[in-house]
Amino acid sequence: MIDTIIFDFGDIFINLDKQATISKLQQLGMTEWSSELDRLNLLFETGDISPEEFIGGFQKELPNASKEEILEAWNAILADFPLYRLEFLQMLSNRYRLFLLSNTDSIHIETFENKSGISFYSDFYQCFEKVYFSFEIGMRKPNADVFQYLINKHELSPKRTLFIDDKKENTDGAASLGFNVWNLQVGQEDVVDLFEKNIL
Template sequence: MINAIIFDFGDVFINLDKNATLEGLKKIGISEWNEDLNKLNILFEKGEISREDFLLGIQKYAPKATTDEILEAWSAILLDFPLYRLEFLQMLSQKYRLFLLSNTDSIHIDTFEQKNGVSFYSDFYQCFEKVYFSFEMGMRKPDTEIFNHVLNKHDLQAKRTLFVDDKKENTDTALSLGINVWNLQVGQEDVVDLFEKNII
């Protein structure tokens, strides 16, 4: 019997357009996403570098771009957060222990909060017993330590916990730890279909 659910954020609750950021970066002179930029992103998602260092790191590849242009391109990934998903989550929070576990950075969270407003994001965060962002934790999915941290911190039993994420490498790690998983297929499934999956 599931009594706790750990949710991812991007493409589970908030819709994402990863191509929008790639297109935005192209406009400021970065033609392709390379390994150095990927490492920079991971460091930023783990909170190991500051917002300023991240922006300077991007600027190395787009020397003519302003900070505002970089921020606009970087945040273009964030689309809408449908109200029906929040309402579903509020209903779930009456029956289950809920947690948010997201690989994200301070720029994306600031942008989400500014776009949606205090009332909306407060209602969202209040659905969870604890909200975990990778940049505040110093660790990120799919590393096992981040899952163990959440399980241990809240005395959760893996076999009674469900993890919902759109990335297979993340659900694979959770599964290896004995956690029940739903690898949500973006565009084909919606988080509100949870009960139709017969996993809780």
């Protein structure tokens, strides 16, 4: 019997428009998403570089782009967060232990909070026993250490815990440690369909 649910954030609760960021970066002169941009993103997601270092790294790749233009392009990925998902989460929080575990960076979280407002994001965060962002804890999915960290810190039983994420590599990582998983298919499924999946 499942008593705990760990959720991803992007494309589970907040909708993402990944193409919007790619398109805006292309407008700023990016020809391809290079290994250097990938490296910068991973370092930023684990809090190993500052926002200034991250933007500076992008400016080296896109020398004609201003800091403001890069920030705008980077944040273009963040779309809407439908209220019905928050209401569903609030209902779940009365019945299960809930955690948020997101690979994300400080710029995206600050932008989400500014766009949604303190009332909304406070209501969202309060649904969880604990919120974990990769840039704050220095670990990211799908690495086993981040899942083990939650198991140890909160005395979780993987066989009684469900992990929900839209990336298969992340759900595979959790499944390898014994978690129940739902690899949600974006555009075809919605987190509010949870009870129809017969996994709880």
